[in-house]
Amino acid sequence: MKSAADEFEQKGYYETKVSTIVKRANLPQPTFYLYFQSKEAIFQELVDTFRLNLFEYTKRSHLDPGIHSDSVPETITRGLAAIFTY
Known part of the structure; x- marks a missing residue:
């Protein structure tokens, strides 16, 4: 999966x-078709x-109900940072 993701990212x-996915993953091509049809x-x-x-x-x-207003900005920042980092 990682090799495929890298190939799609680099080449579209x-x-x-x-053939380039399996070469990058150091696998024989028939192995690919054990897991994926195409x-x-x-x-x-x-x-x-x-x-x-x-x-x-x-x-x-998501913010928990009853969250203290002082921690809202930090909680939002942490949540968005995790999403954007992903």
Whole structure:
């Protein structure tokens, strides 16, 4: 997954090839197809994982009811920093 993410990041979706993903991961190409049917499938898995993780970071950044007003700015800053860092 990391190798695929790096390839998509560097070359974009259309220029990325399964052969470069597996070469980067030091795997034989048939191994890729044990886990994913296609380049589209691994890309979708990466997108789904990203969305799920982003949702979790966002959920964790919500302010708790009854939070003291003095800690609101710091709590918001921490939550947004975690989201943007991700």
